[in-house]
Amino acid sequence: MPLSAIAYETESAAEDAPATTQRQSFATLTNITKRYGATVALNGLSLALHPGEIVALLGPNGAGKSTAIKILLGLVAPTSGITRVFGSDPRTTATRARVGAMLQVARVTEALRVREHIDLFRSYYPHPLPTAEITRIAQLQGIEDRAFGQLSGGQKQRVLFALAICGNPDLIFLDEPTVGMDIEARRSLWQQIRSLSAQGKTVLLTTHYIEEADALAHRVIVINKGRVISEGTPAEIKRNGGGRTIRCHTNLSREFLLTLPNVSSVEFFEGAVVVTTSDAETILREMLLRDDTLSDLEVASPALEDAFLALTRNS
Amino acid sequence: MATAAISHPQPAATDFVRTLRIFSKETKYEFLKLMRTKSFSLSTIGFPVMFYVLFGIANRNAVSGNIHIAKYMLGGYACFGLIGAALFGIGVGLASELAAGWLELKRASPMPASAYLFAKCASAVAFGLIIVSILIAIATAFGGVSLSPAEFIKMLGMTIVGSISFASMGLLLALLIPANAATGIVNLIYLPMSFLSGLWIPIRFMPHWLQGVAPALPTYHLSQLMLHIFGYADDMSLATHWNALIGFTFVMLGLSWLTFHRKEQNA
Numbered sequence: 001m002p003l004s005a006i007a008y009e010t011e012s013a014a015e016d017a018p019a020t021t022q023r024q025s026f027a028t029l030t031n032i033t034k035r036y037g038a039t040v041a042l043n044g045l046s047l048a049l050h051p052g053e054i055v056a057l058l059g060p061n062g063a064g065k066s067t068a069i070k071i072l073l074g075l076v077a078p079t080s081g082i083t084r085v086f087g088s089d090p091r092t093t094a095t096r097a098r099v100g101a102m103l104q105v106a107r108v109t110e111a112l113r114v115r116e117h118i119d120l121f122r123s124y125y126p127h128p129l130p131t132a133e134i135t136r137i138a139q140l141q142g143i144e145d146r147a148f149g150q151l152s153g154g155q156k157q158r159v160l161f162a163l164a165i166c167g168n169p170d171l172i173f174l175d176e177p178t179v180g181m182d183i184e185a186r187r188s189l190w191q192q193i194r195s196l197s198a199q200g201k202t203v204l205l206t207t208h209y210i211e212e213a214d215a216l217a218h219r220v221i222v223i224n225k226g227r228v229i230s231e232g233t234p235a236e237i238k239r240n241g242g243g244r245t246i247r248c249h250t251n252l253s254r255e256f257l258l259t260l261p262n263v264s265s266v267e268f269f270e271g272a273v274v275v276t277t278s279d280a281e282t283i284l285r286e287m288l289l290r291d292d293t294l295s296d297l298e299v300a301s302p303a304l305e306d307a308f309l310a311l312t313r314n315s
Numbered sequence: 316m317a318t319a320a321i322s323h324p325q326p327a328a329t330d331f332v333r334t335l336r337i338f339s340k341e342t343k344y345e346f347l348k349l350m351r352t353k354s355f356s357l358s359t360i361g362f363p364v365m366f367y368v369l370f371g372i373a374n375r376n377a378v379s380g381n382i383h384i385a386k387y388m389l390g391g392y393a394c395f396g397l398i399g400a401a402l403f404g405i406g407v408g409l410a411s412e413l414a415a416g417w418l419e420l421k422r423a424s425p426m427p428a429s430a431y432l433f434a435k436c437a438s439a440v441a442f443g444l445i446i447v448s449i450l451i452a453i454a455t456a457f458g459g460v461s462l463s464p465a466e467f468i469k470m471l472g473m474t475i476v477g478s479i480s481f482a483s484m485g486l487l488l489a490l491l492i493p494a495n496a497a498t499g500i501v502n503l504i505y506l507p508m509s510f511l512s513g514l515w516i517p518i519r520f521m522p523h524w525l526q527g528v529a530p531a532l533p534t535y536h537l538s539q540l541m542l543h544i545f546g547y548a549d550d551m552s553l554a555t556h557w558n559a560l561i562g563f564t565f566v567m568l569g570l571s572w573l574t575f576h577r578k579e580q581n582a
């Protein structure tokens with residue numbers, strides 16, 4: 001169970017969460033609707049991104065995550081609604097100079113070397129980061145002279161991350177940033193994303209690794225069918241999506257456990273019972289009181305994934 | 316992390332200098348990319364050279380009226396080569412960058428779109444010049460062709476004009492055709508068009524009805540402009556050929572603009 005690791009990461013993310021009192025926003029979407037013919041990709045979506053925060057956009061495939069990012073980048077025009085990035089239209093050059101993006105790109109110019117890709121993208125920005133700094137942050141040391149086509153999946157992702165931070169942007173969009181990375185590379189990228197946020201930069205990421213949102217994000221926005229269905233810290237999202245689980249060996253019957261207040265489900269796995277409840281403390285006290293043979297006790301917060309599934313199912 | 320503490324020792328360049336630098340880097344890397352992409356560089360340079368060696372050099376002693384066939388064919392294969400570089404470099408290259416989402420990532424950056432188009436066009440011109448220079452070297456070394464300095468300069472000048480003109484067609488094709496079919500479709504347009512306008516075999520040796528079709532093709536007018544340098548053009552006026560080529564270019568650019576805006580609206 002990687003739950004303990006997740007819990008740890010969540011706490012560390014919460015510690016350096018910026019004061020949510022700063023209400024001025026780097027970017028806002030107000031009541032955005034986007035239709036492609038008869039299909040509605042976004043349906044009255046509103047969101048705001050504040051300085052220094054890491055926001056995760058979660059949602060099932062086709063929920064409108066990538067469309068939202070493309071609208072914020074000025075690549076796609078909304079059918080209706082207002083987009084503001086640094087107080088202006090996202091398509092202006094001045095705005096684009098302060099924004100970095102990592103998109104899902106099927107194929108990058110493979111014949112160019114890592115160093116050349118960075119050199120080219122640096123030239124687009126008025127105040128780029130020094131090349132050595134970019135190489136260090138994206139951990140590209142030693143592969144600068146390799147052609148992009150020769151890189152592994154994870155290395156390619158790191159180059160795309162490097163291109164996103166080239167211009168020393170204040171606002172960074174990362175669409176599925178850690179796809180194809182091993183767990184070690186993923187964790188070190190998380191660390192870099194946290195340090196960007198510590199410098200006051202805002203990061204909006206979409207991911208389908210829910211643990212990533214859990215570990216990184218100060219705020220999670222769950223969207224489904226083009227609208228926001230839940231928004232809050234990872235802990236709040238988990239609370240909205242269901243309670244905690246108690247797992248133990250006990251001789252108490254399923255029927256009895258179900259009669260306890262606030263128990264939403266009781267299931268048996270490999271001889272152990274798993275009780276899901278929004279009030280774990282009370283239930284535990286009751287169980288311990290009635291069964292002194294109770295053993296192998298574990299209490300766990302649900303994975304964000306479960307909360308997420310519960311939320312998107314209900315919406 | 317101390318990333319924020321990094322200072323920027325070099326003063327920020329003025330906008331003009333910076334824009335110039337974007338144009339030059341974009342062009343340099345576009346050219347490098349095409350050079351390193353062997354499927355592109357070998358075939359666009361290799362085919363016209365191979366054909367010219369096979370058909371042009373073989374006719375080194377052939378003369379028809381006052382026309383030296385090897386020299387006549389140098390004009391045809393020069394056009395064939397430069398048109399290939401423009402259509403494949405831009406048509407296929409841009410189509411695949413559009414489909415892969417790579418262009419989208421660049422558009423999200425502050426890169427001026429004009430720098431991207433300029434780089435593509437300049438690289439097509441550069442490849443055109445390389446191909447035509449190689450053909451001229453082969454023709455003069457092995458084909459018994461002699462070019463005056465003025466003819467040489469005019470050929471290179473016409474290569475630049477032709478590359479830019481057909482770059483506009485490459486642009487339109489890139490916007491219209493799906494990336495995975497791009498190479499096939501470009502070949503289906505490029506090869507028949509080259510043949511029908513006499514780039515492979517001098518048009519005067521082709522059936523009469525074919526000679527009637529040729530003036531409908533932009534490739535024909537480019538080749539006649541090229542042949543005019545040697546005094547080998549047909550009896551149509553020079554202005555007609557220029558008007559046809561310029562008109563063709565503007566039609567391609569106009570259609571590209573319309574297509575692009577239609578796509579933007581649907582995006």
